[in-house]
Amino acid sequence: xAGPSSESLLHRLTAGDRRALGEVYDRYAALVxxxxxxxxxxxxxxxxxxxxxxxxxxxxxxxxxxxxxSPAAWICTIARTRALDRLxxxxxxxxxxxxxxxxxxxxxxxEEVLAVRKALEALSAExxxxxxxxxxxxxxxxxxxxxxxxxxxxxxTRIRTALIRLRDLLxxxxx
Amino acid sequence: xxxxxxxxxxxxxxxxxxxxxxxxxxxxxLEREPEARQELAALEEIVGRLGLVATPVPPSPGLKEEVLRxxxxxxxxxxxxxxxxWTWLAAAAALLFAVGLLVVRAQRDQARGEAAAALLRAETAxxxxxxxxAELETTRVLLAREQALRGxxxxxxxxxxxLGGLPAxxxxxxxxxFDPTTxxxxxxxxxLDRAPHGKAYxxxxxxxxxxxxxxxxxxDAEGRAVFRLSDVAEMAGVRTFAVxxxxxxxxxxxxxxxxxxxxxx
Numbered sequence: 211x212a213g214p215s216s217e218s219l220l221h222r223l224t225a226g227d228r229r230a231l232g233e234v235y236d237r238y239a240a241l242v243x244x245x246x247x248x249x250x251x252x253x254x255x256x257x258x259x260x261x262x263x264x265x266x267x268x269x270x271x272x273x274x275x276x277x278x279x280s281p282a283a284w285i286c287t288i289a290r291t292r293a294l295d296r297l298x299x300x301x302x303x304x305x306x307x308x309x310x311x312x313x314x315x316x317x318x319x320x321e322e323v324l325a326v327r328k329a330l331e332a333l334s335a336e337x338x339x340x341x342x343x344x345x346x347x348x349x350x351x352x353x354x355x356x357x358x359x360x361x362x363x364x365x366x367t368r369i370r371t372a373l374i375r376l377r378d379l380l381x382x383x384x385x
Numbered sequence: 386x387x388x389x390x391x392x393x394x395x396x397x398x399x400x401x402x403x404x405x406x407x408x409x410x411x412x413x414x415l416e417r418e419p420e421a422r423q424e425l426a427a428l429e430e431i432v433g434r435l436g437l438v439a440t441p442v443p444p445s446p447g448l449k450e451e452v453l454r455x456x457x458x459x460x461x462x463x464x465x466x467x468x469x470x471w472t473w474l475a476a477a478a479a480l481l482f483a484v485g486l487l488v489v490r491a492q493r494d495q496a497r498g499e500a501a502a503a504l505l506r507a508e509t510a511x512x513x514x515x516x517x518x519a520e521l522e523t524t525r526v527l528l529a530r531e532q533a534l535r536g537x538x539x540x541x542x543x544x545x546x547x548l549g550g551l552p553a554x555x556x557x558x559x560x561x562x563f564d565p566t567t568x569x570x571x572x573x574x575x576x577l578d579r580a581p582h583g584k585a586y587x588x589x590x591x592x593x594x595x596x597x598x599x600x601x602x603x604x605d606a607e608g609r610a611v612f613r614l615s616d617v618a619e620m621a622g623v624r625t626f627a628v629x630x631x632x633x634x635x636x637x638x639x640x641x642x643x644x645x646x647x648x649x650x
Binding site: 235245265277369 | 393400402403426578
């Protein structure tokens with residue numbers, strides 16, 4: 211990717227560099243918004259989350275530890291946490307998946323994204339499905355089991371196996 | 386990790402799918418087991434990456450402006466990182482000139498609190514006793530270091546040198562507190578990036594001749610370090626302190642980029 215590394219951009223945030231925040235926003239706002247939309251299925255709530263996420267990134271940039279993962283993953287974690295939080299606490303109208311994202315853009319074909327896609331494809335459809343319910347809807351194991359009509363023990367094992375498989379397939383992103 | 390139940394619950398915890406009682410069990414286990422914390426961190430990193438496959442959707446064009454505006458109003462109180470680094474350095478300076486050693490005392494109290502907690506844990510299972518003893522030892526080392534630093538600060542012959550960041554590390558700052566007679570010396574650094582894997586920062590003492598190596602250090606997640614230099618004879622006649630980035634095992638003469646340097650006045 212041309213331009214400064216995302217790690218160095220985050221580092222500049224700790225020095226109060228607002229232009230760096232603009233660049234971080236340009237790189238990740240669409241991803242954060244897409245993720246928030248998938249979780250919240252409500253455009254204005256998703257945009258509220260986008261704003262909250264980048265303000266949090268600004269305030270907590272010093273906490274980002276490159277040894278612990280990539281900037282994109284860190285930002286996604288913040289985004290998912292805030293979006294699920296909002297999902298649990300608000301009663302706004304949720305749109306149908308197709309209505310919520312008409313202007314979807316092409317996902318960046320970075321190595322990181324491709325690696326995760328490939329790893330997910332290595333899972334069974336059932337494993338992927340269980341992970342998606344967990345990741346995008348914030349359901350507990352019990353709720354997932356109820357939703358799928360499966361025994362709780364089966365779901366527990368399925369989720370655990372899926373995540374361990376992903377961990378084994380994806381090399382940690384350490385410098 | 387011997388607790389099989391804990392180990393099996395970690396993936397679910399990383400994903401946030403555990404029911405309340407399992408979650409409580411894991412949280413209690415994380416307190417006890419540093420290995421579990423490490424394993425959880427690795428799993429959380431994987432979960433973090435799952436979001437990358439979401440289809441990006443550009444938000445409304447005006448949103449960027451709103452974000453920058455909201456952050457602009459918060460800029461008066463600088464983001465935690467910058468503020469904390471400079472406040473910390475100012476506190477380190479106060480350490481040298483002020484009567485009240487508040488920073489050292491706070492760290493010492495914290496070290497004592499950690500020592501008390503470690504003792505409490507030592508009264509339970511044997512494996513935990515061993516772990517607690519290792520932590521106590523670290524605490525003792527930290528306490529001894531703080532006491533040595535405090536002792537150094539209290540003496541009239543103690544010198545202070547400011548080091549500035551070089552182009553390889555423009556945000557880095559450091560001070561060396563040292564006594565040329567006893568050759569005790571501490572480096573307090575901030576604004577350094579974490580050294581890449583396999584590398585470390587090496588300190589150099591330069592007197593009349595070639596640079597002499599005085600130890601290797603790493604910075605914490607916030608780019609800071611408090612490091613006690615090795616005892617080298619050249620400390621008595623030191624003219625310059627410097628820090629370079631070297632292979633983690635250290636080298637006898639500088640080879641890597643210089644990140645900090647400062648002359649004794």
